[in-house]
Amino acid sequence: MKIAFTTKGTEWNSPMDARFGRTEFIVIYDEETNTLSSFDNRAIENEAHGAGTATSKKLFELKPDVLITGNGPGQNAATVLKKLNVKIFGGAGEMTMKEAYEAYQSSDLAML
Amino acid sequence: MKEIVIISGKGGTGKTSITASFAMLAGAEAVVADCDVDAADMHLLMQPNSVKEESFYSGQLAVIDQDKCIQCGQCAQVCRFDAISVHDDCHVVNPVSCDGCGYCPRVCPADAIKMEERKAGSWYISETKANNRMVHAALDIGAENSGKLVAKVKNEAKALAKQQNVRYILVDGSPGIGCPVQSSLSGANFVVLVTESTLSGLHDLQRVYALVKKFRIKAGCIINKADLNEMVHEQILSFLAMENIHHIADIPFDRTFTDALVAGKTVVELESSLVAQQVKRAWEIIKDLNQSV
Amino acid sequence: MKIAIASGKGGTGKTLLATNLASYWSERQSVVLTDIDVEEPNDALFLQLPKIAQEERFKFIPSWDSTRCTLCGQCQEVCNYHAIIQLGTEIMVFDELCHSCYACSELCPAKALPMVPHKIGELTHYHHANLSFVESRLEIGEEQAVPLIAQTHRYVDDHFSKDHVQLFDCPPGTSCPVIEATKHADFVILITEPTPFGEHDVKLAMQTMHQMNKPFGLVINRADVGNSDLLAYCKANTIPVLATIPFDRHIAEAYAQGLLVYEQVPAVKPALDQIIDFLQAFAINQK
Structure with missing residues (x-):
């Protein structure tokens, strides 16, 4: 399974970013190879409009099976993610990435 | 927090x-x-007593370089926001109407139009x-x-x-x-x-x-x-x-x-x-x- | 004459001013009030008039023709609004984000993005006796008020003569929608209250009107609550104050129920009379 996180950093101890469209980083954890890879999304700060669609396009290219985030994507982003067939879990906006992963594993996150 | x-x-x-x-x-x-x-x-x-002030840029604005412009009018033709008009025989952009879509530079044959960041205001940190x-x-x-x-x-x-x-x-x-x-x-x-x-x-x-x-x-x-x-x-x-x-x-x-x-x-x-x-x-x-x- | 209320x-x-002025004025001559505060249109709550027409309003957006598309990706590259993206072998268009600039459609080498109408709101036309009322309402989720405001102006121009008294209830603020709403007006009424917030914001609105070269005047609501710096400021800058409306709990109560207040609160009628007199004199002067 490839799991994507919206985060404010690139390590297990980094805090999650509650936002989807304007998240600072997208981190991918590959459970099979036990590796982390990250995508720097901070350029999104310069976009006046359409942050949600731009970020979901990135996610589309990264092709995760699961997305763990905070408040959940807005309408437009949700439409794209539907195409991706990714399972979305929310409510992890206040955690670190590690805590979010553990909460996901013990089914403590709400599926959106 | x-x-x-x-x-x-x-x-x-x-x-x-x-x-x-x-x-x-x-x-x-x-x-x-x-x-x-x-x-x-x-x-x-x-x-508030401002301790930091910075300009803020948002969106874009088309700017026509009059030295390069050949006054062909293609930009005005494609603009859906009626933002380009002729003044004193020169094509100029009305910044209030320009939506920053970026269409006009793509059709300009003289490469005379640049999209610039648009200053939208300022932001402050204050005590x-x-x-x-x-x-x-x-x-x-x-x-x-x-x-x-x-x-x-x-x-x-x-x-x-x-x-x-x-x-x-x-x-x-x-x-x-x-x-x-x-x-x-x-x-x-x-x-x-x-x-x-x-x-x-x-x-x-x-x-x-x-x-x-x-x-x-x-x-x-x-x-x-x-x-x-x-x-x-x-x-x-x-x-x-x-x-x-x-x-x-x-x-x-x-x-x-x-x-x-x-x-x-x-x-x-x-x-x-x-x-x-x-x-x-x-x-x-x-x-x-x-x-x- | 076109009068914008901002x-x-x-x-x-x-x-409050738009609905009461329109209704009271229509006791003497034909008036059309147009609610172009399209994000939050509320005038209809106060004017219970019979509906005579309803129309959907559209903007044009690209529609993907998969049979023609070569998946070259140029459309997502030209779009400055992230309103069109390519996902694998599919092109997706985000209706609300599209600004109808036509770039993707007209630049598409395969002509695979024809522009099609997309609903952005609804216009409703009401009429009774001397009063017509036109309301435009933006769909929830639509982000751009400006195209709907422009179309509503066109509707009013098509249905009412220039001699008709035309009132427009505009969006608040000083950004693009307000500029679009007021740019055709012959006169702009700015309504404010004499508090620091009201004063600060109305001064920004006055600057905006100055830049647009619009003649304008003030109506001061809840005139007796605040400090009167505003009156002195208007006097010093020769800005006409058309009328003042007092702070009165009865006004607020009538408003809360969706009632017109000039029938209930005697102080309101003379204020409306002053505004009408001023605007009529202004119209004669213009001619």
């Missing part, structure tokens, strides 16, 4: 006065972000009389508020909050139901909806809550001018019950808000007033609700 |  956003669909409900009061009560425990950039008024109550810091912005005239500017103000506020290790970020949210208010809500822990007991108040509360619901953020509601109309008040209460929104407080129709405003004060500074007591209680309830979130 | 900030009494 809890991010609390205060919004109201409609103007004039007392949202900014209430947010400023919370900012006074929270003092050094909070960083304040004024995201109501269209009518950024909180600084009038918080007496306030409540012994906290406030991030606020001022738009240039005719400039449009955007999700980007709101995100910028909130990001700066968050960075400050982290640096100072404060408990709360208090966000005075944008009006309406468009992109800016969505950006105000994004990432929030709790939303305070401020409405009033009028038909317009109820109508706009319902419209704006449709958005809050989409973001799945826990919400509470303060009904200002609660005693103006009993029937509408009942309707608001049943709407809150139906949507499972916490009814935080009723505030009566009272001149104290205006009197405080005229004196450049928040209502909680007029300590003996009934309204001040109610706003204080409301803040205590919000703090409690945010402990359990 | 305000620097929300909640200063724009809807």
Whole structure:
């Protein structure tokens, strides 16, 4: 399974970013190879409009099976993610990435 | 750290006065972000001393280099915003009409059009009389508020909050139901909806809550001018019950808000007033609700 | 004559003034009121008039023709609004984000993005006796008010003569929608209240009107609540104050129920009379 996180950093101890469209980083954890890879999304700060669609396009290219985030994507982003067939879990906006992963594993996150 | 956003669909409900009061009560425990950039008024109550100021750029603007322009008029032909016209035999861009779509440079045969970043205003970090810091912005005239500017103000506020290790970020949210208010809500822990007991108040509360619901953020509601109309008040209460929104407080129709405003004060500074007591209680309830979130 | 009713900030009494002025004025001559505060149109709550027409309003957006598309990706590259993206072998268009600039459609080498109409709102036309009322309402989720405001102006121009008294209830603030709403007006009424917020915001609105070269005047609502700096300021800058409306709980109560206040509160009628007299004199002067 490839799991994507919206985060404010690139390590297990980094805090999650509650936002989807304007998240600072997208981190991918590959459970099979036990590796982390990250995508720097901070350029999104310069976009006046359409942050949600731009970020979901990135996610589309990264092709995760699961997305763990905070408040959940807005309408437009949700439409794209539907195409991706990714399972979305929310409510992890206040955690670190590690805590979010553990909460996901013990089914403590709400599926959106 | 809890991010609390205060919004109201409609103007004039007392949202900014209430947010400023919370900012006074929270003092050094909070960083304040004024995201109501269209009518950024909180600084009038918080007496900020700006410690940092920066220009803010949002969107783009087409600029024609007259040395390169061959006056062929193709740009004006493709522009759907009627932003390009001829003055003194030169094609020029009207910055108010230009939407920044970037179509014209793509058709210009002389490569004479560049898209430039558009200055939309300035943003500030200030020290306030409540012994906290406030991030606020001022738009240039005719400039449009955007999700980007709101995100910028909130990001700066968050960075400050982290640096100072404060408990709360208090966000005075944008009006309406468009992109800016969505950006105000994004990432929030709790939303305070401020409405009033009028038909317009109820109508706009319902419209704006449709958005809050989409973001799945826990919400509470303060009904200002609660005693103006009993029937509408009942309707608001049943709407809150139906949507499972916490009814935080009723505030009566009272001149104290205006009197405080005229004196450049928040209502909680007029300590003996009934309204001040109610706003204080409301803040205590919000703090409690945010402990359990 | 086109008269725009605007305000620097929300909640200063724009809807109150627009609905009462329109209804009261129509007792003497034909009036059309248009609510172009399209994000939050509220005038209809106060004017219960019979509906005579309803129309959907559209903007044009690209529609993907998969049979023609070569998946070259140029459309997502030209779009400055992230309104069109390519996902694998599919092109997706985000209706609300599209600004109808036509770039993707007209630059598409395969002509695979024809522009098609997309609903952005609804226009409703009401009429009774001497009063017509036109309302435009933006769909929730639509982000751009400007195209709907422009179309509503066109509708009014098509249905009413220039001699008709035309009132427009505009969006609050000083950004693009307000500029679009007021740019055709012969005169702009700015309604405010004499508090620091009201004063700060109306001064920004006045600057905007100056830049647009619009003649304007002020109506001061809840005139007796605040400090009177505003009156002195208007006097010093020769800005006409058309009328003042007092702070009165009865006004607020009638408003809360969705009633017109001039029938209930005697102080309101003379204020409306002053505004009408001023505007009529202004119209004669213009000619």
